[in-house]
Amino acid sequence: MFIREYKTKNKKNGNTYITHKLVEAYxxxxxxxxxxxxxxxxxxxxxxxxxxxxxxxxxxLSGQVCIFERDTNLNEIAAKAIExxxxxxxxxxxxxxxxxxxxxxxxxxxxxxxxxxxxxxxELVANSAWEQLQFEEILKDADINEKERxxxxxxxxxxxxxxxxxxxxxxxxxxxxxxxxxLPVHIDMLSKDAVYEITDKLFAHKDxxxxxxxxxxxxxxxxSDTIFLFDLTNAYFKKSGKKNSITRHDVSKKKEFxxxxxxxxxxxxxxxxxxxxxxxxxxxxxxxxxxxxLYRLERKNTTLSVMKPTLIINRKIATKDNISLxxxxxxxxxxxxxxSGEEKxxxxxxxxxxxxxxxxxxxxxxxxxxxxxxxxxxxxEETSRIICLNENRLxxxxxxxxxxxxxxxxxxxxxxxxxxxxxxxVVEKVGERIEKLKQKYPSIAGYxxxxxxxxxxxxxxxxxxxxxxxxxxxxxxxxxxxxxxxTLKKMDAKNIWDIYIMLKNVQYSFKTLKTDLGLIxxxxxxxxxxxxxxxxxxxxxHLLNSIEKRLKDNDDxxxxxxxxxxLSTHKRxxxxxTDEDNQIHHIRxxxxxxxxxxxxxxxxxxxxxxxxVYNLAGFRL
Numbered sequence: 001m002f003i004r005e006y007k008t009k010n011k012k013n014g015n016t017y018i019t020h021k022l023v024e025a026y027x028x029x030x031x032x033x034x035x036x037x038x039x040x041x042x043x044x045x046x047x048x049x050x051x052x053x054x055x056x057x058x059x060x061l062s063g064q065v066c067i068f069e070r071d072t073n074l075n076e077i078a079a080k081a082i083e084x085x086x087x088x089x090x091x092x093x094x095x096x097x098x099x100x101x102x103x104x105x106x107x108x109x110x111x112x113x114x115x116x117x118x119x120x121x122x123e124l125v126a127n128s129a130w131e132q133l134q135f136e137e138i139l140k141d142a143d144i145n146e147k148e149r150x151x152x153x154x155x156x157x158x159x160x161x162x163x164x165x166x167x168x169x170x171x172x173x174x175x176x177x178x179x180x181x182x183l184p185v186h187i188d189m190l191s192k193d194a195v196y197e198i199t200d201k202l203f204a205h206k207d208x209x210x211x212x213x214x215x216x217x218x219x220x221x222x223x224s225d226t227i228f229l230f231d232l233t234n235a236y237f238k239k240s241g242k243k244n245s246i247t248r249h250d251v252s253k254k255k256e257f258x259x260x261x262x263x264x265x266x267x268x269x270x271x272x273x274x275x276x277x278x279x280x281x282x283x284x285x286x287x288x289x290x291x292x293x294l295y296r297l298e299r300k301n302t303t304l305s306v307m308k309p310t311l312i313i314n315r316k317i318a319t320k321d322n323i324s325l326x327x328x329x330x331x332x333x334x335x336x337x338x339x340s341g342e343e344k345x346x347x348x349x350x351x352x353x354x355x356x357x358x359x360x361x362x363x364x365x366x367x368x369x370x371x372x373x374x375x376x377x378x379x380x381e382e383t384s385r386i387i388c389l390n391e392n393r394l395x396x397x398x399x400x401x402x403x404x405x406x407x408x409x410x411x412x413x414x415x416x417x418x419x420x421x422x423x424x425x426v427v428e429k430v431g432e433r434i435e436k437l438k439q440k441y442p443s444i445a446g447y448x449x450x451x452x453x454x455x456x457x458x459x460x461x462x463x464x465x466x467x468x469x470x471x472x473x474x475x476x477x478x479x480x481x482x483x484x485x486x487t488l489k490k491m492d493a494k495n496i497w498d499i500y501i502m503l504k505n506v507q508y509s510f511k512t513l514k515t516d517l518g519l520i521x522x523x524x525x526x527x528x529x530x531x532x533x534x535x536x537x538x539x540x541x542h543l544l545n546s547i548e549k550r551l552k553d554n555d556d557x558x559x560x561x562x563x564x565x566x567l568s569t570h571k572r573x574x575x576x577x578t579d580e581d582n583q584i585h586h587i588r589x590x591x592x593x594x595x596x597x598x599x600x601x602x603x604x605x606x607x608x609x610x611x612x613v614y615n616l617a618g619f620r621l
Contacts, residue, residue: 001025001037001058003050018042022057022081037061038085049074057081107585111578111620118178119161120590120610121567121597126157127182128606129543132220132550136184138212142205150183151198154190159540161564166195166533178572181610196529202539203532210277213542217273228267228275228297228309264534265293270502272545277538279531290322294329310334310488312499327487335485336500348376352389359494377493386484386493388500408441412450416464425460427452434464547604554603563600570597572610582620588613 001024008017020040025032038057045053052071056078059066130136130153139149154173155166162172173179174189202209267276276297290313310332313322318335326333348355356374374389415433418424424433430452438445447469455462484496544560551558558566575587589612593601601607 001054003040003043003054022054038081039088040081041084043077045074045077053078106580108578108580111576113576114573115576116588117571117573118181119176119568119570120178120572120608121570121593121600122161122564123157123177123179123182124570124606124608125547125563125567125600125604126160126543127609128604129546129550130157133213133216133542133546135213138209138216139202139205141212142208144201144205147185147187148198148201150185150187151190151194152202153183154179154187155195155198156536156539156543159536160543160560163537163540166199167192170195178610181572199532199536200528203528203535206535209539210274213539214273214275217542217546221271221273228269228311264538266538267293267297270499271549273549274538274541274545277535279534290317291325294325294331308332312336332487334488334496334499337483337485348387352376356387356389357493359497373497375493375497377496379489383485383487384489384491384496386486386496388482388484388497404441404444408437408444408448411437411440412464412466419461419463427454427459427461430461430464550604556603566596567600569594576617578620584617584620586615586617588615 001022003020004023006019006021008019009015010017020043022037022040023034024037025034027033043050043053049071053074055066056074060078060082135153135156136149139152144152155169157179158169158173158177161177162169164172170190170192180187180190265278266274268274276293278293278296308330311326312334313326315335315337323333352374356376359373359375376387378385378387415424415430415437418433419430424430434450434452448466449469450464450466452461453463453465454460482500484500486496488496547563548560551563569591570593571591573589573591575589576584578584590608590610593608
């Protein structure tokens, strides 16, 4: 083989273009002929090196190695040429296959329509997370058969994409989603009994599944858990719950006074992956639960006694007894609390920008600005305290409250205008309007005194007046300050703050579990069915956190709710049309992914695994 130069002249502008090609000479009987093996574009290497480059290319095409590959420059040029050649070959091969497999018929375009349009995009992403965490193998090890595993996959992914009751999930699986087409076994329709039976069976194997998933996540992350954070949340019932032995009526954190409650505890690691969950009776007290959780964790994971991960706790849990318990078991802890303007670090916070250590942000805020963090470490006898002022959050808080305050004043003036025009004069009615205003702006109304002035003659409302209290600005200063207390005295303030930021992300996971994964409300009447419902939400959260972690690894910080919304337009449909012989054709296909879909699939390394399904349905009468 050898390299030949080709010159092409453009007849319109007279320009001459030069390209190079790898050419092979071969013999047919007594005649020597030549053929082009590959296009090389325009080479920049000297003509004296063409022979060496041709030898390298010939060797690579035949799967051999030659001595000239020691030349780095020629080696790189050859590698790029081979890569381009293989790409062209693959494209030509695909084109040939497409032509060979094509089936061209005449159709009536007026008969063209679609049917059974189902969601596909979120299901593909969820299916990828299911495979990454190897749920199929985990459930198989729990002696769950193939069909039951398929139903479990549909139910858990259903909770991730369409969090709701089991009955609504059944409707979503059968009528709105393409999830049944992604299952390893063929299922036309799911029944209500199948859904309830698999949720019960999954909960019966809770310990095995939870432990296996946690170990798989540790293998994927290639790290052991060093920080544990746990939280309790009350799930409330929309029905009476009288037959449910694990509920009672109480006041939930969401102020659902009329609803019976059940409590779920979830313990997560530093990346937000759940490592343990437990369901407690009624409105469980957070401080009373810590000892039980530590006992159960140590019993299920014997390495905890050696690892001693750091526990992150909130102010409610940090009672004297719990702090003593944590210390007696040899755990380090981090206690994080927001403070108000009346607490003892007011003076330090007022001078924070002048006296604290400054940590410059490397990521801009929503307005494209870089904001600073101000921190100060104070060493105590047994612990250290890090006091922090987040300039970014302070600015966001201030701008939000300025807008609320403007709206508050505008609404007061509307009441004033109604009084001046004579539409509103009765004291009780004015009082009702002012009370509604305070309920509408609870965070602002407390900083204002609103007075009703009466006409002495007829005791009707003459006017209203309002005045701002002097403490408002001082309160704003401390709204985004926090104090972090920890036994990790050797750790510097910056590292502690990094843990705090991690905690904020983990707290988002609890919010997601409560709101986005159908944890609340609950409609079940049986205790075991209630526990199974909660456990399905925990399993769905494993998938959610896995998806978001993979996105973050690719520097993409979109949340699952955003991903679902953007993928909602990628569909699976049945195309129906009639040909010239009045035959009705059904073709089940996926829609072509748009650019926003392709970007997500590329980041998560996802391919559409669904197949084109063709059926000849019959004849049009």
